[in-house]
Amino acid sequence: MSDRQAKIRELARAALAEDRVDYFIGWKQAYNPSEMIPAFVRSADEVDQLVWNPLAHHNLTAFLKRKMPDPPNARIGICVKGCDSRTLVALLQEELVDKERIYVVGVPCDGIVNRRRIEKEFADEVVDISFAGDTVTAVTRSGESKEFAKGDLLFDHCRTCRYPNPFYADDMAADPIVEPDDRTPMWGPIEEFEALSPAEKDAKIAEAFETCIRCFACIHACPVCWCWDQCVNRCRQPALVGQRVDTKENLMFQMVHMFHVAGRCPSCGACDRACPVEIPLYLLHRKMNKELYDMLGFEPGVSLEEKPIFQTFDVNDPFGEH
Amino acid sequence: MKFLAQDQLQAFLGHLAGGSRVVVPVKGEDGVVLFRPWSPGTEVELDVLLAKQSAKDYVFRQSETYLRYGYAMAGEAAAQVDDSHEATVVSDDPATRKAAQDAAVTAHATLVAEPVNDAPDQVIFGLRPCDVRGFVQMDNVFGGYGGFYFDPYYNAKREATTLVAVTCRDPRSTCFCTTVGGSPDGTEGADALVTQVEGGFTVESFSEKGEKVLGFTGLVDASTDQTLKAETVKEQAVDRVDVAFELEGVQENLRANIDDPGWHDLAMRCISCGTCTYVCPNCYCFNITDEMVEGQGERLRTWDNCFNPTYTLETSGHNPRDMKSNRFRNRFSHKFWYYPEKYDSLLCSGCGRCITHCPTRIDIREVLSVMGAPRPEATTATGEEA
Amino acid sequence: MAQATHTKQAAGTTTTDAGDSVKVVGIVCNWCSYAGADGAGTARMKQEYELRLLRVPCTGRIDPLFALKAFEKGADGVLISGCHPGDCHYSEGNYYARRKFELLDRMLPHLGIEPDRFKYTWVSASEAARWQKVVNEFVGKVKALGPREGRAL
Numbered sequence: 001m002s003d004r005q006a007k008i009r010e011l012a013r014a015a016l017a018e019d020r021v022d023y024f025i026g027w028k029q030a031y032n033p034s035e036m037i038p039a040f041v042r043s044a045d046e047v048d049q050l051v052w053n054p055l056a057h058h059n060l061t062a063f064l065k066r067k068m069p070d071p072p073n074a075r076i077g078i079c080v081k082g083c084d085s086r087t088l089v090a091l092l093q094e095e096l097v098d099k100e101r102i103y104v105v106g107v108p109c110d111g112i113v114n115r116r117r118i119e120k121e122f123a124d125e126v127v128d129i130s131f132a133g134d135t136v137t138a139v140t141r142s143g144e145s146k147e148f149a150k151g152d153l154l155f156d157h158c159r160t161c162r163y164p165n166p167f168y169a170d171d172m173a174a175d176p177i178v179e180p181d182d183r184t185p186m187w188g189p190i191e192e193f194e195a196l197s198p199a200e201k202d203a204k205i206a207e208a209f210e211t212c213i214r215c216f217a218c219i220h221a222c223p224v225c226w227c228w229d230q231c232v233n234r235c236r237q238p239a240l241v242g243q244r245v246d247t248k249e250n251l252m253f254q255m256v257h258m259f260h261v262a263g264r265c266p267s268c269g270a271c272d273r274a275c276p277v278e279i280p281l282y283l284l285h286r287k288m289n290k291e292l293y294d295m296l297g298f299e300p301g302v303s304l305e306e307k308p309i310f311q312t313f314d315v316n317d318p319f320g321e322h
Numbered sequence: 323m324k325f326l327a328q329d330q331l332q333a334f335l336g337h338l339a340g341g342s343r344v345v346v347p348v349k350g351e352d353g354v355v356l357f358r359p360w361s362p363g364t365e366v367e368l369d370v371l372l373a374k375q376s377a378k379d380y381v382f383r384q385s386e387t388y389l390r391y392g393y394a395m396a397g398e399a400a401a402q403v404d405d406s407h408e409a410t411v412v413s414d415d416p417a418t419r420k421a422a423q424d425a426a427v428t429a430h431a432t433l434v435a436e437p438v439n440d441a442p443d444q445v446i447f448g449l450r451p452c453d454v455r456g457f458v459q460m461d462n463v464f465g466g467y468g469g470f471y472f473d474p475y476y477n478a479k480r481e482a483t484t485l486v487a488v489t490c491r492d493p494r495s496t497c498f499c500t501t502v503g504g505s506p507d508g509t510e511g512a513d514a515l516v517t518q519v520e521g522g523f524t525v526e527s528f529s530e531k532g533e534k535v536l537g538f539t540g541l542v543d544a545s546t547d548q549t550l551k552a553e554t555v556k557e558q559a560v561d562r563v564d565v566a567f568e569l570e571g572v573q574e575n576l577r578a579n580i581d582d583p584g585w586h587d588l589a590m591r592c593i594s595c596g597t598c599t600y601v602c603p604n605c606y607c608f609n610i611t612d613e614m615v616e617g618q619g620e621r622l623r624t625w626d627n628c629f630n631p632t633y634t635l636e637t638s639g640h641n642p643r644d645m646k647s648n649r650f651r652n653r654f655s656h657k658f659w660y661y662p663e664k665y666d667s668l669l670c671s672g673c674g675r676c677i678t679h680c681p682t683r684i685d686i687r688e689v690l691s692v693m694g695a696p697r698p699e700a701t702t703a704t705g706e707e708a
Numbered sequence: 709m710a711q712a713t714h715t716k717q718a719a720g721t722t723t724t725d726a727g728d729s730v731k732v733v734g735i736v737c738n739w740c741s742y743a744g745a746d747g748a749g750t751a752r753m754k755q756e757y758e759l760r761l762l763r764v765p766c767t768g769r770i771d772p773l774f775a776l777k778a779f780e781k782g783a784d785g786v787l788i789s790g791c792h793p794g795d796c797h798y799s800e801g802n803y804y805a806r807r808k809f810e811l812l813d814r815m816l817p818h819l820g821i822e823p824d825r826f827k828y829t830w831v832s833a834s835e836a837a838r839w840q841k842v843v844n845e846f847v848g849k850v851k852a853l854g855p856r857e858g859r860a861l
Binding site for chain 3: 201206
């Protein structure tokens with residue numbers, strides 16, 4: 001793991017020193033070692049703040065979408081994991097990011113740890129999380145510590161990940177890790193949900209969306225939701241979504257997001273992780289991806305040549321009445 | 323000082339619920355703690371320090387109906403005009419016909435509006451002293467401080483609300499209430515304060531509303547030992563809160579640093595969502611919209627936030643805060659520069675929710691230590707507005 | 709003085725008319741299905757009357773969110789119909805639309821809406837009889853399910 005970190009720093013240092021990029025985006029530690037945040041490095045002597053560990057969950061490609069780069073025409077170096085690279089590919093497919101302006105460092109990923117799972121094991125605040133092999137040690141502010149097996153803490157989409165290596169990268173931070181032979185997607189916890197009756201589903205979805213505060217974190221953290229600042233969710237005409245914050249409008253708000261990223265969303269989970277009230281958005285986007293796979297054998301963001309499926313069609317599409 | 327035994331807590335809440343709605347922090351199935359209406363048997367979560375959201379929604383509603391409106395027909399012919407879509411029978415009698423015509427002329431649609439302001443009595447139990455200070459600071463804005471507008475909606479709810487705070491036993495590393503003039507055992511604005519001690523809670527009241535809370539018969543006088551223990555809990559809590567930045571001079575420095583390129587650097591990882599403002603106990607910006615369907619509608623006030631790209635969008639299409647760094651600057655400048663200028667108080671009570679809830683953990687303490695201090699002369703130009 | 713509320717609601721465009729057990733929204737394209745529906749009406753073919761039609765230029769114009777919005781606002785069923793694939797007035801609008809509707813069709817049950825409450829189909833301008841059959845079958849199924857009481861949508 002530290003090899004990858006060293007390589008990321010090396011590549012970032014070179015890119016900045018040779019003035020190939022204006023700034024380099026990676027991950028660094030937040031106010032304590034239990035949290036990772038995006039790092040924006042502007043000079044070669046600052047690259048030592050870059051860190052790679054299984055808490056580096058942010059999908060940094062969100063900082064490439066329009067109106068995020070500062071200045072707008074910046075040349076950007078960026079780290080991507082396997083799933084992050086799929087959102088990057090989706091942006092490249094639509095020519096929303098200029099290949100010439102980005103320098104991509106691919107980071108093969110063994111899975112990211114869900115910090116919230118650790119947080120819930122304690123009433124006190126978790127201030128340190130460290131990794132040794134497959135053991136994760138978490139320490140709270142009052143000094144209480146617990147050990148976990150890394151496998152138990154991974155995000156669901158990491159456990160079922162079929163593409164741990166980036167699809168698109170200019171340089172790699174490590175040799176690709178062994179990928180599973182069987183690339184058939186697995187859908188994890190949504191299958192449990194699918195077994196429920198319509199009334200039970202309705203109740204569960206309603207319960208989840210009741211607490212939504214419409215802060216737009218899901219939309220802004222989403223790399224492929226790129227009309228983020230011009231979103232129809234903010235629009236009064238047409239009023240697809242009402243201003244009242246209640247369960248139904250909240251779900252409608254989320255469906256605007258979901259349907260607009262259909263075919264480009266690879267279920268990287270950035271929205272789930274950004275949600276301050278922890279709404280299980282994966283119930284929606286993973287289901288959507290499952291159905292797209294079932295309909296057309298389509299997986300978003302795995303090929304630069306492929307078009308997002310809703311921007312094209314096939315006269316022989318195998319569904320609907322003929 | 324009174325004492326409430328742990329096993330009396332439910333009975334105590336039941337007592338409070340006798341005359342009003344009781345709101346408490348509740349841990350959901352998914353482990354998320356939120357303020358929820360209490361009903362008998364609801365477990366109160368006091369071990370997790372801060373609920374995901376502050377309790378501000380119960381006084382300053384995220385969606386608040388100002389009024390409902392619709393068109394009504396007035397004039398003599400209103401009933402006829404409105405009544406039916408059946409074929410009108412035209413009378414043969416000229417006099418009757420003339421009367422009907424006159425009546426039709428006086429009929430006209432009028433806009434009928436019915437104001438709404440529901441403010442049921444409520445007790446919010448288990449919020450932290452910083453959350454309470456959030457209300458005190460919002461009171462300035464909505465309460466007509468210094469001749470500003472008095473908001474009937476906010477104040478009706480505020481008046482009907484009793485705040486029973488609980489002392490923070492284990493402040494988090496992200497808490498910085500003492501930096502901004504608060505304290506983990508702060509009583510500013512609280513009607514009553516409970517402190518967790520062995521076997522239960524000590525209870526103190528500071529207002530008439532608080533005295534009512536003490537009316538519960540299950541309360542006994544606290545023993546000297548309990549009082550001392552409560553004092554210890556408070557002292558220890560105060561010790562655990564770090565001073566995060568130097569408040570002195572922040573206001574002047576923010577003003578001086580308004581065009582500093584440092585804002586761009588700090589805003590880089592901001593995704594410009596509204597999480598920090600919506601979980602904040604102090605942020606009060608709102609938007610007013612008319613939601614109308616088929617000629618009937620309501621005027622709604624909803625929370626708005628300065629990170630919303632449309633927050634400052636003008637009708638012309640011009641947006642003075644088009645870049646996220648401009649919006650970013652506003653939040654901190656508002657809390658520590660313009661608001662203090664206007665209301666002689668800060669707009670931050672140091673709960674640290676914005677830090678822990680921010681998707682990229684933007685740290686208000688860091689921002690103020692950097693931008694609230696004198697800045698070196700800018701050497702690196704880091705991008706201007708497009 | 710007699711005062712009564714006079715709104716379009718009172719005129720029965722959004723509230724349930726007396727006797728209607730369900731509210732069904734139909735979104736149809738101008739060129740095929742609307743004309744088909746017109747044909748069925750002109751020919752006095754008896755149809756379930758709980759269906760209210762919205763006309764759009766092409767099914768390609770229909771955002772899946774229209775259907776969701778209808779459900780959110782209390783519709784008990786949503787029917788979408790357009791030109792047969794290959795017959796689109798704009799050549800390919802319905803090919804694009806078909807993918808979106810299929811996804812919608814598969815997502816709605818996930819949101820707690822019974823599968824029989826949504827249908828997308830194709831009816832041409834000359835298929836008045838088919839329109840009658842589609843409407844009667846679809847609305848019949850929605851009626852069998854009865855009014856919806858969703859909390860989520």
